[in-house]
Amino acid sequence: MQNVDVELGDRVKKHVTSLLISLSKEENQEDNHANQSSPSIFKVPRVLRELSQTSFDPLLVSIGPLHKRHENVQTFEKEKPNYLINLIKRTESPQEEILKSCMQEAYSLMNEIKACYVWEKPCGDFKFAQMMVMDACFILEYMVKIQDHANQSYSGRLLQHYSVLHDMLLLENQIPMVFLDKIFRCTVLKFKSISLVELILPVLKAHDLFGVDIETNNISIDTTLHILDLLHKCCTPQNYDTTNTKPASQIPTHSAVNLYRAGVNIRPNQNPTWPMQLEVQKNWFPCFYGWSMLSLKMPVLKVHDSTEFLLRNLIAYEQSFQTGKPHRYVTSFALAMDMLMNTQEDVAKLIDSGVLINQMGSNEEAASMINKICKHVTWEEFIYEEQWKKMDDYCNSYWPKHMAKMWTTYFSSPWSMIALIAGIMLFTLTVIDTIFTVNPPE
Template sequence: MKNRDLELGDMENMIQERVQRFLHRVEKEHGLNDQITPTIHMAPRTLRDLSPQSFSPRVVSIGPLHRDDENVQAFERQKATYLTKLMTCMPSPQETIMNSCMQKVYASMEKIKACYVLTKTYDDAEFAEMMVMDACFILGFIRQVLIYWSESNSEYIFQLGAVVRDLVLLENQIPFFFLDEIFKCTIAELYLGMSLITFMVPVLLFLNLFDSDADLGVVENISINDTHHILSLLHEFYKPQNDDIIPEGCLSTRNRSAVDLDKAGVKFKPNRSQTWVLGMEMEFPCFLWSWCKCTLRMPVLNVHDSTELTLVQNNVL
């Protein structure tokens, strides 16, 4: 009877200990959910079924969601090449830089994982190496794009287009705050005074849907705190940075199609806004009694191979 009481007591202690650990984990995960809403996840099934090729990377996987896809395995070794080239350009020893990068990822491990809706469990060491490798690849790759951009090597830039398109897929992202941490450990030492967002301009311009003069001026107003990942940065690029750009009440009026406006005599001309990529202007005749009709200046849409993909990704956010 005494042994039985001891066994029951041990069982109660074990259950109590496990309950406490469980409640601690629930409280911890609840706290993370209050701080961070997952922003990197698989696209809704309804959208994926309509266009599967619009969400899966074709060349390179970024982050954990498509890491095991067969079609991107061949490029994994290329990541190491970009990382090595980046490290050889740095003024600090490679080991010192890697130590700094690993410290960054381990310091934010739980916060980084909370950004994902993970479909597979990764141990911390494997996850840390994956994050550092992918972040360094992205930075090293964009640095190469910058070099060829400055040399006006359009042929090489065109060849890199497939990789650029993979970098803006919803399911193919890493948290922007972490990319910024690795940027400060690496690229920031090469380009003093440059921010990560300014560094990303070649990607934004490559994927720009509109023929617009708004580039650096718009980008410099984007806050890293409002940017979840590279796709989110592209989304911010298209948003008005100034609430006054859209007059109050204009969104509540009845929308008219271009056909309706054309029938009413409105003329259409291209508009290249300096302040907003999607900026539009209405020009009225000089005199109210003039027979001249109004002119609506609109952004010019560029249609190319990645237009549909870019539109789909921005609509999913």
């Protein structure tokens, strides 16, 4: 029995030693990669993908390695060589020379490009370089065509055109901007005077969320990871104080209808410093009880066919620990809209207030879509905490609180209003009758 215990103890020691060695190796690998950039192109977590798989899968074209074998993209893969050939021809330089320089760029950035992806089935360097050059040239040629035909329609190919622009903004369907910029310099800059951001701009404008001009003046290609990251930078502020943000679970919620009943005036933010800026302003009125109304100034959100997939991809991008993003702006905006839009009545109120344009089938459908986007999303911070706190303090003050209660009690339905009016009339008649009974007319 004692021998058995000794053997068991030795076996446990061996397992512990083996585990410590394994952990030591992993720690050394982490130290070796500490200075490398984190992956920025990866598969969306399953818990988010299962809610809306169509929001993350390409409709027509694959960019990068993650969807190369997807059945939807196989037909279009055969068209890509034509885009590459047409782009190279535009340079009016020897085709072999241009193609060689593109492949050299792919090989020189090979390790950096591969480090941008999280994928399960890596391929050889030549095949990978070929794929990267093909996809980069396709994007650039497609965008050059859009520039050339800016005032012309895509007759007969509108659906394909929409699908391509849709696929270029999927998180799993990106190409590193550092490499796209290198191929841009090898090709487009040889025949066209334009910046890469200007060339890509039509992709961002094609799926307009907020109805404001997209500002790219302060955005550097050098610090942009890919096209979806470029859109994210256009939606978020360059400098924004989030030192006082709190977890969303601590934030009080008020729907649009409840805010309206308490006297909060919801209206469009006419001059926002960034597209998703929300402001709360106090409007004083010279009432004897000192009641002040609030104004919630919001961006004008367009709810259409592209809204769900854009928000889901931007949120999934922010949610990943791999991107290391300090602030989750789009995630916070989605939560704010989720709190405001509980029912179709809330949607109707936001539409009446001019802060929502609903291009979907119904108000109920729009509310359902926004509410589902926030499902299974982690809320580590809420950047509108200060604005929501102001509204909560206001709604819980004496007069707004009672105004909201009166709305709910007496004005929630036509019958309640009729009953209130009837009660007031009955009370008035009773008072008059009492007066005439006590003091009858002479």
